[in-house]
Amino acid sequence: MNSIETAASGSGNETWLRSYYFIRAAFSLAWVALAFILGKAMPGIAAAMLILYPAWDAVANLADARRNGGLTSNPTQSLNVLVSGATTVAVALALGISMNAVLGVFGVWATLSGCFQLATGVRRWKRNGAQWAMILSGAQSMIAGVLFLSGARMEAIPEITDIAPYAAFGAFYFFVSAVWLTASNWRGQHASSHGV
DSSP states (O other): OOHHHHHHHHHHHHHHHHHHHHHHHHHHHHHHHHIIIIITTOHHHHHHHHHHHHHHHHHHHHHHHHHTTOTTTOHHHHHHHHHHHHHHHHHHHHTTTOHHHHHHHHHHHHHHHHHHHHHHHHHHTTTOSOHHHHHHHHHHHHHHHHHHHHHHTSSSOOOHHHHHHHHHHHHHHHHHHHHHHHHHHHHHHHHHHTTO
């Protein structure tokens, strides 16, 4: 692959990541809004949303891995797909037990998926910009997971709105990454157009 093809490939990859991060931010923001508007008052909708969230994460990671060389080339995302898929089933089962059990499942998931997201950010550091936000997001997800596990042992019954801030922070980091990549791309194009 010559330098022109390499540059084109890198540009295409960054274009994908920008779109991917914007889409993930938008989904998470919509999920948070619905959690507060509908989820708290309507248990059926809350249950569906709690199942949907890890399912969406599995689908999103699968799409991103396939777009970037496939599951074999992206082991951390492959693990994230498996964990998020298993979490989807586990949440559905936990809903039949208690919301404390659901929060516990989310705790395990947030810890593991955060670890995999952090590892993915580190792996992509050399190829793509804005990975510092993904690394921070992964680290914060791991912390949130520990807090969820602690909260699951409490007597108080958790609600979907207890999980919503976790999704909101995820939306924030995805949005920051998308904006950062957009700005970096604009600076690169501006510099090349001026012969820098």
